[in-house]
Amino acid sequence: xxxxxxxxxxxxxxxxxxxxxxxxxxxxxxxxxxxxxxxxxxxxxxxxxxxxxxxxxxxxxxxxxxxxxxxxxxxxxxxxxxxxxxxxxxxxxxxxxxxxxxxxxxxxxxxxxxxxxxxxxxxxxxxxxxxxxxxxxxxxxxxxxxxxxxxxxxxxxxxxxxxxxxxxxxxxxxxxxxxxxxxxxxxxxxxxxxxxxxxxxxxxxxxxxxxxxxxxxxxxxxxxxxxxxxxxxxxxxxxxxxxxxxxxxxxxxxxxxxxxxxxxxxxxxxxxxxxxxxxxxxxxxxxxxxxxxxxxxxxxxxxxxxxxxxxxxxxxxxxxxxxxxxxxxxxxxxxxxxxxxxxxxxxxxxxxxxx
Amino acid sequence: xxxxxxxxxxxxxxxxxxxxxxxxxxxxxxxxxxxxxxxxxxxxxxxxxxxxxxxxxxxxxxxxxxxxxxxxxxxxxxxxxxxxxxxxxxxxxxxxxxxxxxxxxxxxxxxxxxxxxxxxxxxxxxxxxxxxxxxxxxxxxxxxxxxxxxxxxxxxxxxxxxxxxxxxxxxxxxxxxxxxxxxxxxxxxxxxxxxxxxxxxxxxxxxxxxxxxxxxxxxxxxxxxxxxxxxxxxxxxxxxxxxxxxxxxxxxxxxxxxxxxxxxxxxxxxxxxxxxxxxxxxxxxxxxxxxxxxxxxxxxxxxxxxxxxxxxxxxxxxxxxxxxxxxxxxxxxxxxxxxxxxxxxxxxxxxxxxx
Numbered sequence: 277x278x279x280x281x282x283x284x285x286x287x288x289x290x291x292x293x294x295x296x297x298x299x300x301x302x303x304x305x306x307x308x309x310x311x312x313x314x315x316x317x318x319x320x321x322x323x324x325x326x327x328x329x330x331x332x333x334x335x336x337x338x339x340x341x342x343x344x345x346x347x348x349x350x351x352x353x354x355x356x357x358x359x360x361x362x363x364x365x366x367x368x369x370x371x372x373x374x375x376x377x378x379x380x381x382x383x384x385x386x387x388x389x390x391x392x393x394x395x396x397x398x399x400x401x402x403x404x405x406x407x408x409x410x411x412x413x414x415x416x417x418x419x420x421x422x423x424x425x426x427x428x429x430x431x432x433x434x435x436x437x438x439x440x441x442x443x444x445x446x447x448x449x450x451x452x453x454x455x456x457x458x459x460x461x462x463x464x465x466x467x468x469x470x471x472x473x474x475x476x477x478x479x480x481x482x483x484x485x486x487x488x489x490x491x492x493x494x495x496x497x498x499x500x501x502x503x504x505x506x507x508x509x510x511x512x513x514x515x516x517x518x519x520x521x522x523x524x525x526x527x528x529x530x531x532x533x534x535x536x537x538x539x540x541x542x543x544x545x546x547x548x549x550x551x552x553x554x555x556x557x558x559x560x561x562x563x564x565x566x567x568x569x570x571x572x573x574x575x576x577x578x579x580x581x582x583x584x585x586x587x588x589x590x591x592x593x594x595x596x597x598x599x600x601x602x603x604x605x606x607x608x609x610x611x612x613x614x615x616x617x618x619x620x621x622x623x624x625x626x627x628x629x630x631x
Numbered sequence: 632x633x634x635x636x637x638x639x640x641x642x643x644x645x646x647x648x649x650x651x652x653x654x655x656x657x658x659x660x661x662x663x664x665x666x667x668x669x670x671x672x673x674x675x676x677x678x679x680x681x682x683x684x685x686x687x688x689x690x691x692x693x694x695x696x697x698x699x700x701x702x703x704x705x706x707x708x709x710x711x712x713x714x715x716x717x718x719x720x721x722x723x724x725x726x727x728x729x730x731x732x733x734x735x736x737x738x739x740x741x742x743x744x745x746x747x748x749x750x751x752x753x754x755x756x757x758x759x760x761x762x763x764x765x766x767x768x769x770x771x772x773x774x775x776x777x778x779x780x781x782x783x784x785x786x787x788x789x790x791x792x793x794x795x796x797x798x799x800x801x802x803x804x805x806x807x808x809x810x811x812x813x814x815x816x817x818x819x820x821x822x823x824x825x826x827x828x829x830x831x832x833x834x835x836x837x838x839x840x841x842x843x844x845x846x847x848x849x850x851x852x853x854x855x856x857x858x859x860x861x862x863x864x865x866x867x868x869x870x871x872x873x874x875x876x877x878x879x880x881x882x883x884x885x886x887x888x889x890x891x892x893x894x895x896x897x898x899x900x901x902x903x904x905x906x907x908x909x910x911x912x913x914x915x916x917x918x919x920x921x922x923x924x925x926x927x928x929x930x931x932x933x934x935x936x937x938x939x940x941x942x943x944x945x946x947x948x949x950x951x952x953x954x955x956x957x958x959x960x961x962x963x964x965x966x967x968x969x970x971x972x973x974x975x976x977x978x979x980x981x982x983x984x985x986x
Contacts, residue, residue, distance in 0.1 A: 296921055297657025297674050304652045307721060319652050322677055325923065326959060349985065366662060366921035372985050382962060388971035389963050391918040395984065398976045410977045417980050563746040566651055566721035568680065604681060604959035607737060608744050616743035621753045622765045625772050629750065630704065630727050 278334060281442045284477050285335060286435045291342045296366055298323045298330035299442050303450040303596070308564040315580065316455070316596045318447060321569050325358045325386070326602035328440070328467065332428045333359035336436025340424055341367045349374065349418060350426035351411070353401060354383035354522055355601050360426060361392035374414055376401020380522050380606045404514065404527045429466045429530045437466050444474025447596055454484050456593035457544065459491040459576040459583075461600055462501055463524040465512070465535030468492055471598070472538035488596075489544035491589075492535060493579030495519035495551055500532045502546030505539060512536050520551050522606055523572035545588060547579035554578045558603075568603030576600075633689060636797045639832050640690060641790045646697045651721055653678045653685035654797050658805040658951070663919040670935065671810070671951045673802060676924050680713045680741070681957035683795070683822065687783045688714035691791025695779055696722045704729065704773060705781035706766070708756060709738035709877055710956050715781060716747035729769055731756020735877050735961045759869065759882045784821045784885045792821050799829025802951055809839050811948035812899065814846040814931040814938075816955060817856055818879040820867070820890030823847055826953070827893035843951075844899035846944075847890060848934030850874035850906055855887045857901030860894060867891050875906050877961055878927035900943060902934035909933045913958075923958030931955075 277299025278287060287293065301322045306315035320328035337360065340348055347370035350360050357373045364371035371392040375384065378401050387394045399406040418425035430437045448454055454475070460468040468490060478484045494502050497519040500512045512532030518525045526532075539546065551571075558574035561567045576597040583589040620629070632654025633642060642648065656677045661670035675683035692715065695703055702725035705715050712728045719726035726747040730739065733756050742749045754761040773780035785792045803809055809830070815823040823845060833839045849857050852874040855867045867887030873880045881887075894901065906926075913929035916922045931952040938944040975984070 294660070294662065297659045297677065300655075300657075302652025302655075302679075305649070307649065307723075319679070322652065322679060324657075324674070324677060324921075326957075347985065362917075362921040362923065364921070365918055368662075370985075374980075382959075384972060385962060385964055385968050386923070386959065388968050389917045389923050389958060390921055392971070393985075394972045395975045395979075396972060397980075398974070400977075410980075413977050413980050421982060421985065423985065562717075562744045563720055566679075566717040566719070566745055568717065568741070568744050602681075602959065603744060604737075604741065604957065604962075607740060607959075609740055613740050613743050616747070617739060617749045617751060619753070620750045622755075622768050624750075625729075625752075625765075625768050627776060630702070630725075630748075630776065630778065 277331065277442050278338065281445055284441060284445070285438050287338065288342050291338065293338065294366070295334050296324040296330070296362065298334050300446060303447065304567070306565060309560065309577065309581065310591055312591055314592060314594050316451065317567060318443065318596055318598050320443070320598055320600050321573055321602035325362045326605045327355035327359060328443070328600050329355045329359035329428055331439040331442065332436050333363040335439030336426055336433055337363040337367045337369060339435055341369060345424060346370060347372070348424040348426050349414065351414065353525065354379045355605065356428045357392070357394070358383065358386040361387045361390035364392060365390040374400065378402070382607055383605055386605070429464050430469055430534055431530050437470055440467060440470025441474030441477060443598065444471050445478065448478060448484060451594070454486050455488050455596045457489045457491050457589060457595045459493055459580045459595060459597045461524060461572055461575040461598065462492045462494045462532065462535055463526045465501065465531035467598065468535040469531050469538050472542060487542055490539045490542040491544050491579060491583065492539050492546045493575050494546065494548055495521055495524055495554065495575070496548045497551065498524055498526060499548055500526065500529055501536045502548050505536050505546045510537065521554055521571045521575065523601065524575065547583050549575065549578040549582050553582065557581060562603065567599065569599045570601040570603055570606040573600040632686065632797050633693065636800055639796060640793055642693065643697050646693065648693060649721070650689050651679040651685070651717065653689050655801060658802065659922070661920060664915065664932065664936065665946055667946055669947060669949050671806065672922060673798065673951055673953045675953055675955050676928055676957035680717045681960045682710035682714060683798070683955050684710045684714035684783055686794040686797065687791050688718040690794030691781055691788055692718040692722045692724060694790055696724055700779060701725060702727070703779040703781050704769065706769065708880065709734045710960065711783045712747070712749070713738065713741040716742045716745035719747060720745040729755065733757070737962055738960055741960070784819050785824055785889055786885050792825055795822060795825025796829030796832060798953065799826050800833065803833060803839055809841050810843050810951045812844045812846050812944060812950045814848055814935045814950060814952045816879060816927055816930040816953065817847045817849045817887065817890055818881045820856065820886035822953065823890040824886050824893050827897060842897055845894045845897040846899050846934060846938065847894050847901045848930050849901065849903055850876055850879055850909065850930070851903045852906065853879055853881060854903055855881065855884055856891045857903050860891050860901045865892065876909055876926045876930065878956065879930065902938050904930065904933040904937050908937065912936060917958065922954065924954045925956040925958055925961040928955040
């Protein structure tokens with residue numbers, strides 16, 4: 277990815293990109309959710325470590341390495357940690373991850389696989405009040421020890437976040453045109469902001485002559501952007517509630533104002549969905565389309581279905597939903613799954629079995 | 632994938648391929664295992680369900696669907712089941728999976744996610760003696776009920792297995808030439824056979840003028856092919872031992888004779904490795920290269936390292952190792968992982984932590 281879109285990315289001249297095959301993820305046309313063929317899924321869960329964060333991690337670690345550093349510290353609620361750990365291994369950097377207390381076990385276990393040292397910090401991620409002083413301590417620590425603090429947000433790592441932009445270039449290349457709408461999950465807001473910046477690059481360089489409407493999808497419980505947007509405000513807000521969907525639980529304005537302004541500039545809109553609706557859409561995606569994503573990864577599709585039901589978007593518009601993380605990263609277990617697995621003997625293999 | 636290489640695949644005219652973005656997996660150059668840059672990894676673990684089996688499943692289910700069928704039964708030791716379940720969902724087919732008793736839980740749990748009905752059959756997969764009558768019962772059942780029995784092997788599903796061939800087309804396209812050697816794990820033998828057939832397609836059609844040496848990698852405990860090959864025999868053999876590496880435990884000759892003859896025709900060779908060497912190579916891949924595969928997925932690399940150490944292959948030869956299944960499908964847990972995760976408080980964030 278880095279080599280192909282080098283002209284649009286802040287990569288120092290002469291630096292070898294040496295990536296892991298991130299990016300260039302497929303676009304798959306929906307079979308059942310929009311039988312007319314106007315809904316497409318951008319399969320970001322098919323990146324090397326299973327999420328779009330690989331795009332950020334690849335560029336950010338390349339920049340750290342090429343600046344002559346040997347190590348970095350980073351925060352993560354799950355996918356960023358695995359991505360940074362993998363690219364740190366790839367580039368020969370030491371990686372120290374500070375993760376919150378609510379990171380799902382399967383995401384947690386992926387990080388040390390690549391040799392990262394992982395610290396799970398008590399109270400981190402429980403609420404903004406409890407997290408803020410911990411985050412501040414990490415910022416101080418980064419300064420004291422002169423070691424970069426990596427956070428997957430434009431607010432903290434703007435150069436690395438430019439790695440997100442190729443999602444837009446690829447969409448246009450794969451679709452052969454600019455879609456009418458792009459549905460993007462908003463946690464911190466960096467993903468949506470980066471994709472929008474990518475489309476703007478293409479327009480500014482005369483490669484396309486229109487822009488898509490950016491559609492920001494948020495869980496009702498993390499509505500930092502959607503309500504302020506609908507009130508025509510220019511700034512995102514803090515909220516006190518929080519979603520149960522891993523990866524989307526951001527209560528403060530990190531890149532949310534940047535995302536809000538992107539949506540506004542594009543003529544798009546926000547969509548609020550419930551955690552339950554997200555889980556339902558995740559199930560529909562796997563059972564009907566054959567696509568297995570983690571819950572956060574299905575939230576864009578949830579927003580699309582909601583907007584369709586509300587009449588805010590038409591079935592005839594070409595819409596792209598960004599799928600973000602693989603289902604295997606936060607694997608389904610429990611009774612739903614167990615009820616479809618049956619222990620039998622050879623003698624049980626009779627007509628009744630498949631009836 | 633299916634559309635792009637349609638001319639080489641047995642797809643009926645006029646049938647829409649409607650795939651899930653399988654194939655076109657990246658080729659990544661090794662950073663540390665061969666610093667000279669002559670070793671490449673074909674990242675088959677980045678297919679939609681996390682393994683190369685998607686290539687087979689996509690084509691096989693398309694053929695079933697286009698023949699007017701509504702359902703099929705299948706056997707699986709793990710990855711095939713998830714792949715078939717996903718593509719069955721995609722194509723609106725009912726999928727009934729008969730899995731063996733030793734399938735890892737994470738692979739088992741992936742199958743019902745896509746709506747498949749899963750039957751774990753007592754004694755299936757424990758040994759050839761115990762498995763044979765169960766397999767025979769499934770074959771009878773398929774005939775009695777007139778429902779296709781799907782098995783990812785040329786012996787049983789030759790048309791669907793042609794879906795493996797594009798791995799060869801992609802390697803040549805991505806590398807810009809035919810590699811000197813291709814290292815492939817051999818369980819049943821279908822993967823190696825399919826890739827070889829793909830290279831032969833290119834030669835027969837005048838697209839390339841040479842062929843690579845095919846290198847068959849097997850665990851010592853499932854040596855159905857390597858020893859017969861080294862004895863210049865024309866047929867694979869049955870063995871009584873079995874590997875602990877999920878996915879490679881095949882004791883009988885399914886496509887192994889076909890694979891043996893492919894290796895012979897190519898001027899390649901076999902490599903035997905221990906289960907422990909496979910696990911070591913898997914760890915090196917994630918810790919040094921940043922690539923996380925399941926153990927079977929690392930066996931090709933194990934064979935490459937062994938052949939290099941034995942002097943059977945030179946570092947200067949361009950070698951491609953096929954990585955087969957994602958690490959997330961059989962996720963690392965246990966003490967190795969736990970020892971690199973530390974529970975701390977904010978007060979612990981001091982210099983000592985990253986020393």
